[in-house]
Amino acid sequence: MRRSARTRLLPGALLLVLLSGCANSPDSSAPDSRASDSDTPDAETGQPLRVFAAASLQQVLDPLVQEFTERTGAQVQLSSAGSADLLSQLEQGAEADVFIPADEPTMERAQDASLIQPTASVIASNTLVIAVPSGNPGRIGTLADLADPEHALVLCAPQVPCGTVAQQVAQAAGVALAPDSEELAVTDVLGKVRSAEADAGLVYSTDALRAGAEVETILIEEAAEFPNRYPAAVLAEAEQPELAGEFIELLLSESGQSELEQAGFSPAPEASG
Amino acid sequence: MSRRPAGGAALPRWVLIPAAAAAVFILLPILALLTRIELAELPSLLSSEAALSALWLSLRTAVAATLLCTVLGVPLALVLSHATFRGSGILRTLILLPLVLPPVIGGIALLNTFGRQGLLGESLELLGVQIAFSTAAVVLAQTFVSLPFMVIAVESALRGVQKEVMEAAVVDGAGPTQLLRSIVLPLILPGLASGVVLAFARSLGEFGATIAFAGSLQGVTRTLPLEIYLQRETDPDAAVALSVLLILVAVVVIGLTRPRTAPDALR
Known part of the structure; x- marks a missing residue:
């Protein structure tokens, strides 16, 4: 009898220890301490x-x-x-x-x-550039080429900083872009270009550089007016x-x-x- | 069969403490989310064109993915539950991989399979099939991550089907297809239902594989979770409101499927 009572209590006691441990932890991660x-x-x-x-x-x-x-x-x-x-x-x-x-x-x-x-x-x-897969399968030369709906074009969504800049640059250049996807982050744009899923994407110069040999960079003249700081x-x-x-x-x-x-x-x- | 054993198998009381902790752990963050909502702004946030088109897309793709999961997952579960061939254990483990794989990596894997430069890309292009940046890609991504849930649910239900019942049917002269249709399927219906609920819920919430594989374009590939992530960039309140919408949809769907069927499906 005694034994079974103890075995029944043990888990409860353990739990209490665990719970009190939990209760303490928020304090220790509080700002001041x-x-x-x-x-x-x-x-x-x-x-x-x-x-x-x-x-x-x-x-x-x-x-x-x-x-x-x-x-x-x-x-x-x-x-x-x-x-x-x-x-x-x-x-x-x-x-x-x-x-x-x-x-x-x-x-x-x-x-x-x-x-x-x-x-x-x-x-x-940082300035916006056109990134194309190595070999440039879509034969993109300038920003104006991206207006062709035949090309799979990927941009950042306008809500994301790189998308805002893309819109400004396209407007300044007088090019109407028709993206196949408006990604949530510049990494996603780059991912689609790297895998050659997209013919072109608009990313920052540093992103294109980081992608190494998988990606070629085409400069956009108008982009210099809209640097990202x-x-x-x-x-x-x-x-x-x-x-x-x-x-x-x-x-x-x-x-x-x-x-x-x-x-x-x-x-x-x-x-x- | 669907009643819990009463009296004799009562739960030890201490179980209530961790059980309560688990429930609080899940519900408290959701409650915290709800407290952030400004009720007055909710209607306008939820009725924006972007939100509605994301919701509609999410519903369509999640239903399609769930159907695919059912059509593909149930036969696979049947085969696995009968499996006597060598390597069936390994196959069973491998099929669960999408559960462990970070969804973004799942998306990259799909890209390497169905993408233009992927394993099947060229063959698909010859057939004139373009999956990239299409709604079909969203459905594929959702099916990829949800299929294991369907297989697990149905297979564990199949293991609960008593051999004697099936043997009796065979003795009575039932062929394999007839056995499947009139004995096995009705018996595993609860398991199938929870498979449907799990697959649908997982598809509805799918984010990582979709963004990596399908892209994000309003009305075509931008499902509700993607829209939520995007809104968070500029308007966190709108993101929270949309999340509530997602929760509501999930609750309604699970509520519709669950009460009659699910309790003993995942034992």
Whole structure:
């Protein structure tokens, strides 16, 4: 009898332990207690600088992050995702020191929500190009060729930054585009071009460059008028605002700019006229 | 058969605690979603042309995918449940792969199969079939991710069919087709129904494979989940409102199929 009572109680007791463990965990991840958590014993110097950057920046930021750590001794924690995702994470209370979305409207939204410090600096810009599968099976030569409905054309949806720019560029060039698909992200456009499912897609120069040999790039004259700018800002609630500022300075420095240029970005207006 | 055993097999009380935790875990986030909705704006958000065309497309494609899943999945489940051939175990495992595969990768796999440069691409092009960027591609993507649900549901129902019943029918002179039609199918109807519900629900929510394989064009390939993702880019409130629409559709469909049939289908 006693034994069976105990075996019956045991799972319940275990559960209580588990439940109380659960109940505690939200506290330990609450904003204030995080700095004093186990992996960061020294809040002033030991905590990594948290950088929220657009997915398109990830590859180019990796070497710069390394350089930053060598210079300052501070570790950098880089979170890369779509700009809208990053913004909604910040809105929901995610902690970061630096925010670098892939377009200015996203930064304006962050500004409107008082998430960032008032000064944002443009670190780089990007222009729209035509990406075609290697070999150019659709024999695309200019933007005007894309008006031909015979070609499978893929764009970003107008709601997505790259789609907005595509519309502006097409309008400036006086070309009526008839897309076969309006994708949700530039990655999806590139995916359709890489697999040669589409004859052409409009993407940013850096995306086309990243795709390597699978994709050929055709420049669009009118696109220079509609550069897409990458702004960077220190978060209003940054725990390490000075270090965050230094990180942005590094991006604007000569070595930062040359790294960005190598990845296909155009230089920031402040850095070189 | 559909009644639970009463009295004797009562549940231990402690089960209630994790059970409640599970229910809360599922319902609380959905509740949190509902609290974000501005009721006054709901009608205008839901009646936009983009929303309606996405809803209509989602319904059409999910129904088509469910039909395909039924036509293809039930025979496969029948074969697997009878399987004595070598490698049938491996086949059973492989067929479940779409469940583990990230849907985006499923979409890429479909692209490599039915795409212009895919395995079957050239043959399809010769036949004049263009799947890329068409509604058919959406249905294919949905069928790919949903088919395993149908197969699992029907196969586990088939295992519940008692051998004696079938043997008795054979003794009474029933041929294979007659056995299937008048004995097996009626017996597995509950399992089939839950297969239909699962496949339909999975098709309705399908996102990753569709975006990677079919593309996204209003009225042609942009289903409700894609529209929701797109809206989130500029108007998160509209995205939430559309999600509620998706939930409502799912609840209605599951409600229509479920009450009479499902409870003992997935035991």
